[in-house]
Amino acid sequence: MINFRKYPKKLFWRLYYVCLVISLILDFYWLYTHMFHYHFSFQHIPQFFALFGLLGCMLLILIAKGMGFFIVVDEDYYQKRKEESN
Amino acid sequence: MNSWIHPGLVIFLGGFLIPFIPWKRAKQIYFLALPLAGFIIILMTYKGIFGDIPAWPGSLHKWNIPFLQYTLDIGRINKLSILFGFVYVTAAFCMNIYALKVKNDWEHVVAMIYVGSALGAIFSGDLFTLFFSLEIMSWAPFFLLLFRGTKKSRGAAFRYIIWHHVSGLCILTGVLIHLHQTGSIEFTHMPWGWGTKYFGSHLILxxxxxxxATTPFHAWLxxxxxxxxxSGSVYMTAFTTKTAIFCLITTFSGVPLLMWMGAIQSVFALFLAVLENDGRRLCSYHIIxxxxxxxxxxxxxxxMGINGAASHALCHIIYNALLYMGAGCVLVVAGTAKFDRLGGLYKYMPIAFWLYMIGGFSISGFPLFNGFISKAMTIEAAELIQHPVIYLLLEGATVGTFLHTGLKLPWNMWLQGRDEPHPDIKAKLKDSAFNTPKHMLVGMSILAFLCIFLGVYPKILYDMLPYPVEYVPFTVTRVFSITQLFIFSFLGFWLLRKLVKGHPSYVLDTDWPFRVLGEKLMNFCxxxxxxxxxxxxxxxxxxSSYVIQKLKSPHIELRMTPLTVGDGVFIILILLSVFLVLNI
Known part of the structure; x- marks a missing residue:
């Protein structure tokens, strides 16, 4: 038995994986038993919110990183511009 | 009992006395008593002591003052203004506790002017009073920025006031055109359309x-x-933008342009937040x-849309002040809020971390936190009007919010997988878990309590909303979908966590063309x-020296021939005939 007080990270990860698996199972079960009251047809896709969360998060980071090539500049960008123009 | 007292005026005028109180403790008590006085007046008003408040959009009118041929409605009380008033004074109380140890008394004065003028705006019933209140309000953050005393903050103060003068001019011009067209100065729902006859409304909007701070005009924030x-930034998070939201609810509800602008803005700001290296700038993008x-x-x-907007504005004031306070604690304790220099602070300020996390869970919309009971209402409103694109944008923004304020910011500021901070920051810390000043933790604790209290007992908020609430937040569908969304967002974050690490950088925003053009204009000048x-x-x-030389010339008299005089008469004749023909 692991001493979780000593290793809180392990406790966190085990709890996380349990929640992840439970959410996957519950989604299938409640979708099958018509527990959900959705308004759009695409919400009825099995594991829609899991996919939306995972892909949405990853896409957000990747697209933003792509935008970063154009809009990320030095920390003192405006100060430097000012000094150069002076 | 009919003699209502304006809570904004009490706080506004009361604020000026702060520097003249000689005893430190009495000064602190007085500073905390001002928003409490406002709270008591608003509570008495809510309880109907000054007259019953009719159902929305009906209003109770107090303090009508004649001005030119108009009547200024300085004390218009309705359900929405009471709701905003309650949250303004409650938030101000917590912010005052947070700012209790600030040495510059005039920073307190300016903060109270800010709160007082914001209350003036939400209790105004005519456009002149509203404009006047908004103008006073725009100066308070200018001074809060100046009081920080750095070169950067001075520049930011002037940029702030330029933006707000532009908006003030738009509102004033729009109000005058509206007055010319309708003859009314009532602060109420404005006519809306795309023709030139709505130009006044366009300017006010x-x-x-x-x-x-709606996209694309959000960069000033x-x-x-x-x-x-x-402490100054904590005040700034609450009042300017939420007062503008109050104004938009009153004047432009149901304008489809706003629906699209809002939905796009909720996602757009998140892309910029991914790239951000400064904790407080990241929180700013979350306000946006x-x-x-x-x-x-x-x-x-x-x-439901209006109720969602009003309730979200109120919950937002509470949790966002908490987030800013958390980031501000790190700035005070560690001396920086930049991600590339932070991490490993958890051991030294765990209470601030957990209080911040309550704000992080709230803004993300976790069930049992106040963001859930308000944000989900707006998302459901998008579902009910059967608008899948708006729905997906708003739901997508929930993912991004959790990614940043629930994961990226706490990870980069307090954790980063390290047990100890950088040596230069560690040198500033005491070797204990209590590095954060106590008064800051007290202010944060009250807000954290409110986040959870409203999250588990939303009825108290729902009963005060303008329209009767038919929305039930805790359904299996809503609770399950949002929980699953967060569980998998975390997975996405963990897989790509190295990409969201901080690097010393600056993210250009939509103000870039204005700043570059302004710079060019300055250089030109x-x-x-x-x-x-x-x-x-x-x-x-x-x-001129050539003319003088010529005039002094001895030959000039020879040139004054009758023919030249005749030419002059001829020109005068032509001019006179033109005047005659044109009948000028």
Whole structure:
């Protein structure tokens, strides 16, 4: 038995994986038993919110990183511009 | 009992006495008593002591003052203004506790002017009083920024005031055109359309849109809020943008343009937040993103949309002040809020971390936190009007919000997988878990309590909303879908966590063209314009000396022939006939 007080990270990860698996199972079960009251047809896709969360998060980071090539500049960008123009 | 007292005026005028109280403890008690006095007046008003408040949009009118041929309605009380009033004074109380140890008394005075004028705006029933209150309100953050005393904050202060003067001018011009067209100065729902006859409304909307930091006019917020002092920035998070939201609910609910602007804004700000390296700038982008929900709800115009916007504005004031306080604590303790220099602070300030996390869970919309009971209402409003694109944008923004405020910011500031901070920051810390000043933790604790209290007992908020609430937040569908969304967002974050690490950088925003153009204009005024002026001066001098020389010439009398005089008479004749023909 692991001493979780000593290793809180392990406790966190085990709890996380349990929640992840439970959410996957519950989604299938409640979708099958018509527990959900959705308004759009695409919400009825099995594991829609899991996919939306995972892909949405990853896409957000990747697209933003792509935008970063154009809009990320030095920390003192405006100060430097000012000094150069002076 | 009919003699109502304006809570804004009490706080506004009361604030000026702060520097003249000689005893430190009495000064602190007085500083905390001001928002409490406001709270008591608003509570008495809510309880009907000054008269019953009719159902929305009906109002109770107090303090009508004649002005020219109009009547100024300084004390218009309705359900929405009471709701905003309650949250303004409650938030101000917590912010005052947070700012209790600030040594500059005038910072306290300015903060109270800010709160007082914000209350003045939400209790105003006519456009003149509203404009006047908004103008006073725009100066308070200017001074809060100046009081930080850094070169950057001075620049930010001037940029702030320029933006708000532009918005103020738009509102004033719009109000005058509206007055000319309708003859009314009532602060109520404005006519809306795309023709030129709605030009007044367009200008007023533009003014409110700038004030509420709606995309593409949002950049002033992230630029300036992060430059104020830790306590000053906390005040700035609450009042300007939320007052603009109040104005938009009152005047432009149901304008579809706002729905689209809000939904796009809620996602757009998140892309910029991914790249951000400064904790307080990241929080600023989340103010912008959350305002997107409110603006979208207002644009939908349905009862649920309006209720969602109003409740989200209130919950937002509470949790966002908490987030800013958390980031401000790190700035005070570690001396920086930049991600590339932080991490490993958890051991030294765990209470601030957990209080911040309550704000992080709230803004993300976790069930049992206050963000859930308000944000989900706006998302459901988008579902009810059957608008899948708006729905997906707003739901997508929920993912991004959790990614940043629930994961990226706490990870980068307190954790980063390290047990110890950088040596230069560690040198500033005491070797204990209590590095955060106590008064800051007290202010944060009250807000954290409110986040959870409203999250588990939303009825108290729902009962105060303008329209009757038919929304049930805790359904299996809503709770399960949002929980699953967060579980998998975390997975996405963990897989790509190295990409969201901080690097010393600056993210350009939509104010880039304005700042570059402004810079060019300044350069033109500094160098090209004086050179042009000098050249013009020289030419004029040359020309005048040439004329003087010619006049002094002895040959000039010879040239004054009758023929020349005749030419002059001829020209005068032609001019007179033109005047006659044109009948001028």
């Amino acid at each position: 533009l003014g409110f849109v700038i004030n509420s 992230s630029d300036t809020y992060s430059e104020a002092s830790p 993103s959350q305002i997107g929900y409110m603006v979208a709800g207002i644009g939908m115009g349905t009862h 500094k160098s090209s314009l004086p050179a042009f002026g000098d050249a013009l001066d020289q030419r004029m001098m040359k020309f």
